Amino acid sequence: MKVEFKPEVKKEFEAIAARYPVRRAALLPALWLAQREFGFISTEALKATADLVGCSPAQAMETASFYTMYQKQKPGKYHLQFCQTISCLLNGAEDVRAAVEKKLNLKDGQTTADGQFSLQGVECLASCHTAPCMRINDEYHENLTVEKINQIIDELKAK
Amino acid sequence: MADFEPQLTKRFNVKDGHTLKGYLATGGYESLKKLFTMKPTEVIEEVKASNLKGRGGAGFPTGMKWSFVPQNTGKPIYLAVNADEGEPGTFTDRYMLFNDPHLLLEGIICACFAINSHTAYIYVRGEFYEQIQRLNAAIDEAKKANYLGKNIQGSGFDLEIYVHRGAGAYICGEETGLLESLEGKPGKPRIKPPFPAVVGLFGCPTIINNVKTLCSVPWIIANGAKAYAALGTQESPGTHVFGLSGHVNQTGYWEMPFGMPFMDFLNNYGKGVKGGKLKAVIPGGSSCPVLTAQECEDLTLSYESMKAHGTMFGTGCGIIMNEHTDMAKVLKNLTHFYSHESCGQCTPCREGTAWEDRLLKKILNGEATAKELDLMLEVADNMEGKTICVLSSALAMPVRSFLKKFRGDFEKYLVKNTVAVPEKVQ
Numbered sequence: 065m066k067v068e069f070k071p072e073v074k075k076e077f078e079a080i081a082a083r084y085p086v087r088r089a090a091l092l093p094a095l096w097l098a099q100r101e102f103g104f105i106s107t108e109a110l111k112a113t114a115d116l117v118g119c120s121p122a123q124a125m126e127t128a129s130f131y132t133m134y135q136k137q138k139p140g141k142y143h144l145q146f147c148q149t150i151s152c153l154l155n156g157a158e159d160v161r162a163a164v165e166k167k168l169n170l171k172d173g174q175t176t177a178d179g180q181f182s183l184q185g186v187e188c189l190a191s192c193h194t195a196p197c198m199r200i201n202d203e204y205h206e207n208l209t210v211e212k213i214n215q216i217i218d219e220l221k222a223k
Numbered sequence: 224m225a226d227f228e229p230q231l232t233k234r235f236n237v238k239d240g241h242t243l244k245g246y247l248a249t250g251g252y253e254s255l256k257k258l259f260t261m262k263p264t265e266v267i268e269e270v271k272a273s274n275l276k277g278r279g280g281a282g283f284p285t286g287m288k289w290s291f292v293p294q295n296t297g298k299p300i301y302l303a304v305n306a307d308e309g310e311p312g313t314f315t316d317r318y319m320l321f322n323d324p325h326l327l328l329e330g331i332i333c334a335c336f337a338i339n340s341h342t343a344y345i346y347v348r349g350e351f352y353e354q355i356q357r358l359n360a361a362i363d364e365a366k367k368a369n370y371l372g373k374n375i376q377g378s379g380f381d382l383e384i385y386v387h388r389g390a391g392a393y394i395c396g397e398e399t400g401l402l403e404s405l406e407g408k409p410g411k412p413r414i415k416p417p418f419p420a421v422v423g424l425f426g427c428p429t430i431i432n433n434v435k436t437l438c439s440v441p442w443i444i445a446n447g448a449k450a451y452a453a454l455g456t457q458e459s460p461g462t463h464v465f466g467l468s469g470h471v472n473q474t475g476y477w478e479m480p481f482g483m484p485f486m487d488f489l490n491n492y493g494k495g496v497k498g499g500k501l502k503a504v505i506p507g508g509s510s511c512p513v514l515t516a517q518e519c520e521d522l523t524l525s526y527e528s529m530k531a532h533g534t535m536f537g538t539g540c541g542i543i544m545n546e547h548t549d550m551a552k553v554l555k556n557l558t559h560f561y562s563h564e565s566c567g568q569c570t571p572c573r574e575g576t577a578w579e580d581r582l583l584k585k586i587l588n589g590e591a592t593a594k595e596l597d598l599m600l601e602v603a604d605n606m607e608g609k610t611i612c613v614l615s616s617a618l619a620m621p622v623r624s625f626l627k628k629f630r631g632d633f634e635k636y637l638v639k640n641t642v643a644v645p646e647k648v649q
Contacts, residue, residue: 083385085299085425091407092390117407130409130566131390133349149311150509151468151542153556187393187560188311188509189350192468192540193475202352 067108073101077116091117091127095134104135140175140182142220145199148185151192160196163210230442231464232478235322241357243364246325252370254441258333259378266337272448274460279305279433280537282526291420292338298427302335302343305433307389307396309348310508312542315464315476316434320354324361330437331384333444338430341381346401349390358386393564397612398431411566412612455481459525466540467493485522499545507537509557510617512624550629555583561618572615575606579622586636596633
């Protein structure tokens with residue numbers, strides 16, 4: 065199904081595009097707008113983004129597919145992004161993650177059937193001194209323990 | 224440690240230090256008064272004389288970098304700020320951006336004035352959502368108060384600063400990968416030369432500086448290169464925000480002049496190793512060769528000492544490992560990281576990082592012999608210095624140093640029975 069940006073979003077984009085001497089440079093911000101508006105970067109969202117920026121869908125795809133934060137499928141309402149890099153590993157990230165996988169019966173890249181939670185292993189989140197850490201949507205959660213993460217998930221479930 | 228005045232972290236505990244009001248109340252934008260009485264070339268000379276080195280990892284002298292910008296091309300000149308902090312083990316720029324965004328803006332104004340640039344882009348990694356909001360708010364405030372925009376404080380100098388949000392790619396911290404990403408493309412590094420100072424963003428002369436590099440500049444302008452060079456060591460002047468993570472009792476970050484003995488830093492600030500004796504240290508982010516506990520004994524927090532110990536200062540954030548750490552598992556974490564983050568355009572990197580990861584998996588699964596260990600070293604040799612950027616070397620160096628210094632940790636996984644498979648059935 066074809067999707068389209070709302071007029072006010074188009075206007076928002078034009079203000080962003082004016083920051084760059086080349087319109088194509090605004091492709092990353094445009095993809096962010098698309099993700100905000102349409103929930104994830106579907107093929108239709110990609111086409112709408114390409115139209116907005118004035119590049120080909122293939123160019124938009126080339127860029128979107130390079131970056132891990134552009135979601136290619138619909139994430140859960142709460143998108144859990146676990147840091148799996150060195151300092152988190154040294155401080156028990158594997159245990160924390162295993163607890164979540166068990167609690168939600170979820171593996172990397174999956175979403176729960178009710179669409180509430182999705183899981184993505186990510187690389188270093190620059191929070192090494194408060195390891196293990198994760199992001200839920202755009203928010204950091206740090207110094208995680210099995211107990212703490214179970215509590216966080218229970219709270220989100222109760223919302 | 225000699226007394227020093229914090230330059231980078233002085234507003235970290237100031238209420239509203241991140242707002243313009245809080246910033247101005249604590250000496251913010253003071254350096255501009257002096258800056259606008261100077262000529263751009265004088266600013267460059269001052270920063271050169273301070274011997275400020277780039278804090279992003281490579282440690283290139285900042286003033287010298289600025290002097291490479293040609294002023295006669297007729298093209299606009301750009302400044303790109305590298306706030307794509309993603310080197311495993313590194314986490315201090317995140318706090319610089321959050322606690323003192325105006326300091327970065329002031330540093331950008333100084334740098335842009337020096338190189339005659341009127342447009343700067345701050346490339347912030349996509350995960351730093353709060354930091355991006357704070358930066359944007361600071362830019363709005365600064366514009367309203369005429370610290371940005373046209374004719375800044377009556378100086379005749381114009382400057383616009385824009386925030387550009389990344390979207391999750393370690394390689395965009397590589398300066399030419401960053402430029403590609405700013406142009407809306409995949410962050411695949413460019414072949415050098417031409418260097419970005421000559422042909423950079425949108426084909427125009429461009430300087431790329433790290434967050435803390437730029438945050439160090441206002442103090443240098445206000446207090447002079449001499450005062451800056453008096454801090455730290457001769458080769459590593461000034462202060463830095465040093466960090467500790469991993470197996471330490473007190474993880475965190477602390478600003479101090481360069482030159483402190485590493486073990487004093489670990490024991491007095493980090494409160495010692497957690498869970499056992501010290502086994503290994505990755506001193507400045509995961510790309511730096513690993514050091515043994517013994518090698519750390521006479522190590523100091525400086526570019527020259529790290530170099531003398533066969534490693535790199537990197538970002539100044541150390542990862543500490545205790546005696547119970549399985550170095551083979553740690554290296555597996557790094558091989559996974561680099562193979563995941565390789566942009567894939569150079570074969571030695573794309574294939575090499577993936578092969579290191581596969582070989583190490585085989586070793587950890589107990590399916591390998593000493594041949595695989597040697598093969599890992601051979602692959603590392605074929606990865607280093609053969610690619611467009613240094614991501615490939617950034618894995619080859621850890622592979623070599625881990626295998627050399629902690630070979631026992633890998634050998635314990637090897638298959639003891641190494642009967643050669645006969646070539647023929649009979």
